[in-house]
Amino acid sequence: MKKVIFMGTPAFSRTVLQGLIDSQAYEIMAVVTQPDRPVGRKRVITPSPVKELAQAYGIPVLQPEKLAGSDQAKTIIEMKPDLIITAAFGQFLPKSILNAPKYGAINVHASLLPKYRGGAPIHYAIWKGEKETGISLIYMTPKMDAGNILAQASLPILDRDDVADVFAKMADLGRDLLLKTLPSVFAGTNQAWPQNEAEATFSPNISKEEEEIQWNQTAIEIDRHVRAFRPFPSTFTRLKGQRFKIWAGRPITGDFPQGQVGQIVASTEDQLIVQAGQNTYFAIEEVQPNGKKRMPVKQYLNGMADHELVNQVFEMSSGHEG
Template structure:
């Protein structure tokens, strides 16, 4: 039985861990995950999905604030593991630990490397309009996501996918790819391929200012932005100086002829029309966003048809969404 140290944090990693636990030929001897974090408005201290999975399986758990130099790090070095497997762990792993297991360390990464190295590959794949993404299993080296590619699996990105849905899809793909690959890896029946450096791109952690919608962009670009940040970290825009959120919308090149458009002039970011289920926002490049799910400032998200029951259309037409830089 091969002894494995698993390192990961979010639901993506928990799905992969559950798959490993179910295999009789592997023993997960330790799980390393991020410390419990305050979550929600009440800031309730919450365990990561990986920790919850490990607790259910009675696997020893390690949660150092900083892995390098910690007591946990020293203990992990002495475990005589056969392999370290990481999946969205969230910390840099010291080289000595990567080399400690007899079969080194491998990573399950949610992109088709060398595209989108970094911590937000699924967000960027949608945001940048990629038609496909996938899972890469690679050898781990000290430089982030730069190790040799061991195997990959590809899936399409639909125009309905958001980051939450794509995370779920890729977690299943990653679990299946890993479990199919591990026997070959332990037997040495694989070929490692160096990453092509000229093809490298990055997906750094999302910054707060990147959550704002830019209405000068096309409706298609805005739709990708919304889906790439849904359900986390979410996008926002300003209305009457307050932050509001658009959760669901459809990009349009033109409006139906029967939709009334009372404004003589239309500017990007302006609400120009409504119907029973949407309000329509003028965007850049002469395009339109049909918004169907909306969250007013300080309130819960709701369907636009419900929002319009309490907010007459004439109070919306001509209103202008903006950004904090304006």
């Protein structure tokens, strides 16, 4: 039985790890995951989904704040694994660890490389309007997501998919592709191929500034932005100087008044119609006012007269490009 060390953190990683455990073909020597972090409005210290799964099966867990140069790195090397598998781990692996396993280190990456290298490939694929994404299994190298590709599988992005939808489907796809490919890795028969560097694009971790909706974009672009950031990290705008989260909406056509970008030009029982760029309209359907819970627009509008919102303008930070 081949000895594997698994490194991962979110629910995506948990699905991949569960597949390895269920296969009963590999000995999971240890799981390496990010330290417990505060979660939610109450900032409760919470273990990662991968840690919870590992503990349920009695698998040893290592949680270095920074892997390079740590005691945990020495422990991993001393374990002499046959293979290291990473899936959304969230840290770079030092050369000493990459060189430790007999069969190398493999990453389950959530894009069709060389497109969208980096930490937010699923977010970017939706945000940029891709019609498909997929999983790439690659040999890890010191350069981010640049190693030779062992296998790929594609997945369509549906019109109303958000990042949670695609994450769930991609986790299943990554698990299945990994389990299908591993036998050829250990047998030495896998025909990995190099990436085309000229076609490489990047998906860096999402910044706080990028969460803000830019109303001068078209309604289609705003819709992609909202879905790409739902449920995490979410999108927001500003109303009367207060943060105002937008959880759901869609492009809409109709005979609406024309206003300035970001202006609420009309409302219905369950939608706020906002002027977007290039004479398009975006219908907001679910919101979260500052200090309140997420709610449908219908609930938000209860007890509020139309004139309190119609013609109000959502503000944008000056100088921020969408």
